[in-house]
Amino acid sequence: MKVLIVSNDREYVRKAKEIYEDADVALSVESAEIMTNKKKYDFIVGDLVKDSFNGYAVKELNGEKRKEKILPLRQEVIAVYSFKGGVGKTTLVRALFESLEKNIKVLVVDLNFRDGGSDLSFMLDLPVLPHIGMWLKERTKESFFENLIEYSSSVFILQSPPKVSLVRDIEESDVDSIVKLARSKFDIIIFDLPDEFNGVVKTALDNATKIVVLSKGTEGEFARMKEFPYEFLTIFVKPEKVFKKYTKLLNLKYRVISNFSKEIDAVCDFIFS
Template sequence: MRVLIVSNDRDYIKKEKKIYEDADVALSVESAEVMLSKKKYDFILSDLVKDNLGGCAVKKLDEEKEKKEIRPLKQEIIAVYSFKGGVGKTTFVRTLLESLDKNIKVLVADLNFRDGGSDLSFMLDLPVLPHIGMWLKERTKESFFENLIEYSSSVFILQSPPKVSLVKDIKESDVDTLVKFARSKFDVIIFDLPNEFNEVVKAALDNATKIIALSKGIEGEFARMKEFPYEFLTIFVKPEKGFKKYTKLLNLKYRVISSLSKEIDTVYDFIFS
């Protein structure tokens, strides 16, 4: 998230920087206009400008992070799963990692292996190298951290390789080792998992402190939910009509949303409460 702070008040800037530590700063409206002509920002925080500047919206601090900072009270390992494809799982992972408090150190481990690269790599516009297959060549702690991609100052990615053959020898114990290494540095570990149930996925689920399942509320998904051997929280995104009868039958813990980006606070409360 790109934020521009426009102010000549040192205390104001300091207050904003506590929340948006990576934000750019312009000390005048004129400087801000120049910066806006060179870079695209998601929004502006300012005590000098009221509504918008250069077509970019100005928001009050209490409209953003100050309204409610969501911070895990303990180290969390979140496995993001689905019972079918096309439910917005990767979009959810991206929204989650980009919205967490900037003081939280986050690792996203992408175990969604497929030839041609994973959806997360494309969505985040990641370089081809490094990837998890490079760590598997040595399996050392040093190599693990060397092969992470720094997505932002607080978010790192262990990405899927461009070819499945590059991780053909991955084992359950590798997932256990990954978690062991990651726990030494990160507050939150997020597993982006395929809608499969193999030994590697099982290892990630075994290590998770919370499992989040995304669903469209389609009848076929509920049959798989019934056989799923783990407790999980379900987020229904624009579910089909009649889904509630299945939630009662399966005694699901769930939330219903229409937009991940607009209702991320609801999702946070559900995950971290």
């Protein structure tokens, strides 16, 4: 996205650059006219021009810090995956459900099973109970909805238990059941997946309408990408220099970011577009 800032107010330009880091700056209307004749922009923000300028829409800076909430296709199943730990999957999961319209009902399914609890539970400060292991005791529709945590009016969580032993009997068919049950009430299902490739993870990936892979762009990750039997979108987080070579070899659809908090709008646009 290419933006032109049209202002001679230093404070205005500073605030605009916080939102649109790579934007060009024109300090006068005359400069803006020259720049728009030479270069193409998606839109303009500025206090020297209004409504439209030289064929470009002019947006107000106020309220632009967060874009309008995203309204994706109904019944999306999004799987967030990686080939190594520590790349920010849980941060992305949270950003995704926070980017959605409030009238979109979201279920987040946390399949990161480990003793001591998962990153998602800690990040969202969830209570220990209920969790997915409690539903597995009965595997009924009633039990499923009873064991969801209402994080907000539109976001519910099926969280990982604090001990792996509580989900030792989970099967691939349980993941199919989760998707089937969730589709009866939720518009979006988001799977937060571990960096493993077992039967449970594979079933979640099989059910996904969209798979998002986070990566640091290491050679080891690309080796696993090459063998990964799914189409997917890749988000590189501060990747190593070698990554461009492999994106061409694997013909990846990708986005590169350096800061989740500053670039999350662009990430969400990339995923939901």
